Amino acid sequence: NVVTSMYQNNGANMDNVDFIQAPSDSYWTRDYGPWFVIDGNGEFGVCNFPYNRPRPDDDDIPIEVANYLGIELYGMDLEGAGGNWMCTGLDQASSTNLIWEENLNMTHAEIDQMVDDYLGVSDYHVLPDPLGEYIKHIDCWGKFLDVNKVLIGSVLESDPRYDDFEYVADYFANTLCDWGVPYEVYRVFTPGNYPYTPYTNSLILNKRVFVPITGSTYDSDAIASYEAAMPGYEILSVMYDGWENTDALHCRTKGIADMGMLYIKHMPLLGNIQLLDEYEISANITNYSGSPLYPDSLLLYYKEGMGNYQSVIMTQQIGSLYMGVIPYQEDGTMVSYYIHAADESGRNANHPYIGAPDPHEFTVLQMIPGLIVEPDTLLFEDMLQAMEGLEVKIYPQDNEDVVIDNINQEEWDEFYWWSESVVDFPYLLQATDSLILTVYIGIPVDQPLGYVQDTMFIECEAGDHEVLIIVNEDIISNINESQDPISISGIYPNPFNDLTNIVFDMPQGGHVVVYILDMRGNMVSSLADRHFAKGEHRLQWDGRSENDFDCPAGIYHLVVKTDRAMGTSRMIKR
Template identity: 40%
Template sequence: MLIDLSNNGLLYVVVSSSLQATCNSALSTNGINMANVRYIITNNDSYWIRDYGPWTIMEGNNNMQMVDFIYNRPRPNDDAVPSAIANYLGVNLYQMNITHTGGNIMTDGQGKAMSTNLVLTENSSLSQSAITDMFNTYMGITDYQLYPDPNNTYINHIDCWAKLLDVDKVLIRSVPTNHSQYNAIEAVVTQWQSKLSSYGTPYKIYRVNTSNDEPYTNSFIFNKHIYVPLMGTANDAAALLAYQNAMPGYTVTGYAYSNFESTDAIHCRVNTIFDNQMISVQHIPPVPSAVSQTLTFDVNIAHTNALNQNGTFISWKTGKNGIWQNSYLSLQSKGNWLTNLTAPVIGDTLFYWISATDVTNRNVTLPLCADQDPFMLVGVYVPAINQPQVQLQIQDNNVRISWNAVSYANNYIIYAANSPDEDFLPVGSTSATFWETTLNTEKKFFKVIAQRVVR
């Protein structure tokens, strides 16, 4: 796995000065891409860098900074590692006066964060509102969601049973009905179902079978790769498939290791140092209207380098079989971009995704899976439908009625009567622009009505 990580980005290694040579020898002799290795020299007590490592924030001008907290274990060297990382990177380190741990927090990058109730237990002197205010002040979190720990283990970390995959996607472990944790797990699933994502939509909840308490949610996502712990059980293959189904387009790879545990695997032992020139995209999908033909798509883009406008666009299509088209975003004010698209009419669905690219070729898409799992807007706009111009052809007793294609119409009803003063009754319907019949009377009157049928 370290080989893959070092080929997929920079690999930062926290190591003491006395062990650096040994570490360097072990990495270089085992196929690590040493050109991408960076050493942060400091003492540490354990390898659980997820739990004691710093949290990353981007300040108002897209400047990367870091946030520290009181590590919830009596390991002073580990607790001092965030300071060493911040010094190495040359960024500020802000100190939150809260006891916490990195394995017990997930964020969506849009203002929501999730933890178990452990944060309340370990900070009993603070009210929940005080904790929420602190996360808002330091982290920009506007919705801090707390969940009971369904595993009911000693560790109470959210990464032992849930994994946030995208702004609106979460993977949650599942177990058989006779498992002791079944009811508690399903209860937190119900709690997730009651929440709205930062897109204003319900969460897409994916499940992964952990009947043997496998730590499949303790995975690591890095540069469109997902690293999944494997335990050598019959559930391993299905776990990889669960990630592939949830995150199409991502490379999903499993790794087995002899000392992985149900409460300690990949995510616990790896942390992320973010790109200090990263692009961040925020967007709330517009709500289609029944009376407006125009949809305005507002996108907030935070970036360090200038954006490449040819790579900054909304890609969209109407219907699953439509052809992707790009509409370029237009800068309105600092960080705020928009474009207008024609709203899907009732019965149609608009699919779209957002791309932001800068002049260094850094790129971010929203959703993360882009065209393989795009945003979806179901049309409610009711268009005005004109009536067709009809032509009649007669040969012997055969009648062919034809007409022009009418915008937005997908069905045409043919009515007939023996006299223009009688009631016209439906005699046929078609999605084509012609209809044929045989006359069995001397005279017949026809009319065609265009309509849009919602299927």
């Protein structure tokens, strides 16, 4: 009742307060309180460890909490204290070497393995204590502010502890965080003189940061350090003249897991990123409440430079995996983004946690040797171009070798086209070399009159290139009509087995070439290459190649071409 009255008198919402009735020995709940985990089945649990003080009631508090919440209790036989443990919530955590001194029966490797087995921490940073006090707890001089940020105390260069503080600061500055980039190291001045300066011993709770202050002249600088490091958070000072360098707010508080949390797991794009056609942003979104996600509230927000945020829906790929796409950005563009989700329990979440005020950021740069492709458009305006082909030249952008991962050298979707020479992929294009592809169009193009188009994709690590292939069938038709086209008046039988007759009409006399192409545009047989008079003419094809091999069954194209006109027709060999 005394505590309830105290809470009510200070405006606490008692609907958000639960009491656990259990004996305890002290108020240092950070040191003996429960360590929450989520196991491999997605279930919440509590890790219980031997508390490094002779306080048996305190040591049993994790058991009481697990029983009250109805969750699993795991016994981890590693002596320690919560004040000497800080973790990122992912794969990394840190303690002082007190953890080694308190567990002399175990090797360092065995300690690392136990931390991994029970807490999911695969990268455990054990560091010397720079504070020089008896307690050797890491929260007295350092604090993870986010997955990629850490706050480290600092002292004057004349302080004998100066080198020790700089060592741990440099250690983190040269260590990759769980997001694959070096930690951002922030400093707060903690000389330790009375009134004390326990500024790293703060409490981060949701979007608020509670910082212990003592009336020191350095209090305002400490608040400013947090504001600079944690934009978007509400930074609140907690004044108490009883705080000490080894005992402040963090020591006396312990957060409780939200077992219905909405959790976003994402590996962000940070730093310099290779210029690409688009940037796929994927995340696992888990609604531990069991309440359905709002599909229209699964959003990827992004902005270019100092522009305004735009949003795209993140769509489900499989299970809890969702994806959104940031479109192409120009070389040198800085992109900021964050992920947002909401579910029907009323919860919402961002990644990074604070969202828009401190988003993920990356800069688009052309870092990998790329290609130059010329031209980027092939326009086929007449039959001659379609049959003789148009060239695409590919060469390295810089004086470096480039690996071409793939080129689609043949397509049937819009119309039939192919390119030669055919190469095997991956293809190493040397710095001083070039690759020339000749693109051909399969005749006839079975499309309505007008422009039809398809795309050749040239893929390499530095980014893909597209060559637009356009066929102007309307122009082809007009050219044929205006130039007294050659009329192929008959192919019979068609389909045929061994022999077919070909009848064509010359509007005027001249030199004529008559040949057969397969579907890839390869000439398989030449039927004539001579002068023909005006009028009707007849030829035969026996279905055999120039080398007198029997051609396989399939579709073939007859081409009758003069200097000024061309006629084509399709035949089928059975």
